[in-house]
Every structure is written in C-alpha cells, then in structure tokens.
Amino acid sequence: MSEFHVAGKPSTLGEFDEVRERAILVGVDRPGLPWSLESSMAELERLVDTAGADVVGSTTQRLDAPNPRTFVGSGKAEEISELCRTLEADLVVFDDELTPSQQANLEKIVGKPVKVIDRTALILDIFALHATTKEGRLQVRLAQNQYLLPRLRGMWQHLASNRMGGGVGSRFGEGESQLEVDRRMVRKRITSIKRELAHVADVRHVQRIGRASSGMFKVSLAGYTNAGKSSLLNALTGADVLAYDKLFATLDSTTRKYELPEGREITLTDTVGFIQKLPTTLVEAFKSTLDEISGSDLVLHVVDASSPEYEDQIEAVDLVLEQIGAERLPRLVVFNKIDLLQPEELAALKHRHETSLYVSAKTSEGTKDLVNRIAQVASAQDEHLEVVIPFAQGDLVSLAHERCRILSETFEEDGTHLTLLASPAYQAALEPYSVRKE
Numbered sequence: 001m002s003e004f005h006v007a008g009k010p011s012t013l014g015e016f017d018e019v020r021e022r023a024i025l026v027g028v029d030r031p032g033l034p035w036s037l038e039s040s041m042a043e044l045e046r047l048v049d050t051a052g053a054d055v056v057g058s059t060t061q062r063l064d065a066p067n068p069r070t071f072v073g074s075g076k077a078e079e080i081s082e083l084c085r086t087l088e089a090d091l092v093v094f095d096d097e098l099t100p101s102q103q104a105n106l107e108k109i110v111g112k113p114v115k116v117i118d119r120t121a122l123i124l125d126i127f128a129l130h131a132t133t134k135e136g137r138l139q140v141r142l143a144q145n146q147y148l149l150p151r152l153r154g155m156w157q158h159l160a161s162n163r164m165g166g167g168v169g170s171r172f173g174e175g176e177s178q179l180e181v182d183r184r185m186v187r188k189r190i191t192s193i194k195r196e197l198a199h200v201a202d203v204r205h206v207q208r209i210g211r212a213s214s215g216m217f218k219v220s221l222a223g224y225t226n227a228g229k230s231s232l233l234n235a236l237t238g239a240d241v242l243a244y245d246k247l248f249a250t251l252d253s254t255t256r257k258y259e260l261p262e263g264r265e266i267t268l269t270d271t272v273g274f275i276q277k278l279p280t281t282l283v284e285a286f287k288s289t290l291d292e293i294s295g296s297d298l299v300l301h302v303v304d305a306s307s308p309e310y311e312d313q314i315e316a317v318d319l320v321l322e323q324i325g326a327e328r329l330p331r332l333v334v335f336n337k338i339d340l341l342q343p344e345e346l347a348a349l350k351h352r353h354e355t356s357l358y359v360s361a362k363t364s365e366g367t368k369d370l371v372n373r374i375a376q377v378a379s380a381q382d383e384h385l386e387v388v389i390p391f392a393q394g395d396l397v398s399l400a401h402e403r404c405r406i407l408s409e410t411f412e413e414d415g416t417h418l419t420l421l422a423s424p425a426y427q428a429a430l431e432p433y434s435v436r437k438e
Helices: 037-051 074-087 100-110 119-130 134-155 174-214 229-237 280-285 287-294 310-323 343-352 367-378 391-403 424-433
Strands: 002-006 021-029 053-062 091-094 115-118 217-223 254-259 265-270 298-304 331-336 383-389 405-412 415-422
Touching (some): 021 037, 021 074, 037 053, 037 119, 053 074, 074 100, 091 119, 100 115, 119 134, 134 174, 217 229, 217 287, 229 254, 229 265, 229 298, 229 331, 229 367, 298 310, 298 367, 383 391, 415 424
Parallel strands (some): 021 053, 021 091, 091 115, 217 265, 298 331
Antiparallel strands (some): 254 265, 383 415, 405 415
C-alpha cells in the first residue's frame, strides 16, 4: 500500500533569489515504529527546509520490512523515478537511513543528476551549515567521514565500467585502486579529527573540573531541537545567544553565569538539541559536548508545549539522555512556548503534567517560578552554619557571598559573623570557623 502527494510548484524565482533544490520525500510505514509516519514526514520536511531545499512532492509505502535492495519496493522505486521526472526534482530524501548498496541502487533507478540521500545525510548537512566553533566543526567532520567511509564503493562504480576486458588483470581496475586510496585517506582523516577532538575534549574536561572544583551549581538545558532552549537562556540571563525558529539553529554549547535572587551564583548551559532518529554517529561525535549535560547538578528538560508531538519528543530526549548516562540526574521538565496555547489547552496540559513548570521565553511568563524552583533544588543539600571568619580571611567572606546564601552578617571583634546556608562543596572550607567548635 502506498501514497504520494504533490506540492504546488513554487513561484518563479526572482533574478537575485537563491535557487533552492527541489526535493521529494520518501517514507516507509513499518509495524512497531515509535513515531507516526505523518509526524516523522512533517519533521523531515522541516529538516529539508532548514537545509535550503523546497519539498515539491512526497510518497510513502507500508512495508513489513525494508527491501534489502532498494529499501522500498521495486515498483515504488520506479514510481519515485517517474515522480522526479514529472516534478523536475533535484533531490530524493528518505526518512530512514539507507545502506550504501540501497543508496547506490536507488541512484541507478532515478538516474543522474538526481541525488538520493537519507535522513542521516540531511542532518549532517544541516549540522555542517550551523557549526560555528572549532569543536563543533570537528564533530561534524568526524560524523561526515564516518558516514562516508562505507559509501565510497558506490561512488566509484562509474569507473568500474571503464576497466579492461576479461582475463588476467581484469580484477584490478582504476576504480578499485582509487577506492582503496580514498578509503585510506578517509581513515587518516578520521584518525586526525579524533586526535584533534581528543585535545579539545581535554581542554573542555579541564574547564569542567575547574567549574566542579569551584563548587558552583551547574544547570544544563536539554531538549528537542527548536524547543526554545536558547531563547529561554536569553530570557533568564539576558544573554545574546543565537535563537532562530529553525531546527538545529545552534549546535555549540553556551555557558552563562546567573545569580539567583538569594545571591548564589550558578551556571546555565545551553546544549545541542535532540531529534528523533538522531544518528548514532552524531551522538558519538558530539559526546564531549553532550558530556556537559552528564556533568550537571540539574537538567532542565525544555519541551515545546505547542507541539502536537511533545510526548514523543520527550521520549526521544529521554533516550539520548540515557545514551550519555544522564538519565539519573535531577531533572525538571519545563514546558516552553505557553504563549502559543489557548487557556483551555494550557489548563489541560497542567492537569496531565502537574509537577512540571510552564514558561514563555518570549513573554517571560513563568520564569520567576522556574528560577525559584532552581533555587530550591540548588539549596536542597545546604547546611545551616554560623561562622566567625577572621578579618584576615576576607577572600573566604567574599566566597561565601558569591556561593552561599547569607542569612545574616555582623562584624565582631574577632571577625565577620555569618549565618548562612552552604552547599556541600563549601561546608568543609567553612566548618573550621564554625562557632559550634568554640
């Protein structure tokens, strides 16, 4: 059983407008998939738009299992080829990952110059567009080369037809030689990138240790792509972090200091967004960035309250958090974009998720409640202390003001008398001055 849909042709491009590729989407509905085909295809269309192409048509098929040769059935493959000719398409995008042989066979069927790519290649292309830091670019290059390596054979098949005739020596041709050269080159490139990434990861690890030794409470914002994490970071801290209504608008983690109303300083880190069917190679390539989450004291799981698929998106994020070993960290679910909901919709959402928080990064509604909840979690393990710190230890008094919650402060003959709430990270430093030890 199959379906196809043809989108209307876009208006004629102006003389100076960007010429966008014309894409056809292909999806396969299989038993037991966690996401509906409709929502998955809708997301694929957004990904294609983010990558800079226009969707001019789509086709789907219901199968018990993918065809090992062409992923879809042979009849559907021919239908896709005809659709490409009819709609003058430049690009065919499959919603699932294709094997190298499936991709090569499909490219033969649709014919040149139409390109056939899968969801993984599309996401890699978007990541390449949006990576800005050295680490982000290295991570994307690593994932691209790991994806490319098993697909090199298909790229050199056109040379195989130019080999010598049968007989001795016919098993060694230009294409095969070039293939081996390219494989060695890609493997070298992967090794080199991994070496560079290891160095960057070491630097990041040192920075992370520095933050840990500082005892500062660390909060990470995690969530589905386009849930509004960057916008929420901006709303809370007044930062100017890039925030677009695009999938994967930001890839590189951004950390900002933030002072809670009680005076305690914490860090807030915005991380790369997740997505359903996130390629394993990307999770591995971005591991050092994602480690920012696993090293946190609290995870804010930001959810797009306006998305009809928000429950599936929550599951997709939970899966990635489990992959990076962050599933047991303290977590607050924060529904963002509540300004896009009708009052009755918001009431129903709150009824279903009573322990969650509800904010709008756009209007700042609910952000005060969010900050108060973060403060509660940050102070959950605080201990009530009364200390007298000698005047010569002024740096310790400054540290207490920056990192602890000061309840009272007086100046006595033998030093500064503080009544405060201190986190475990600072209790050891302050205990020697406790008045209870006198």
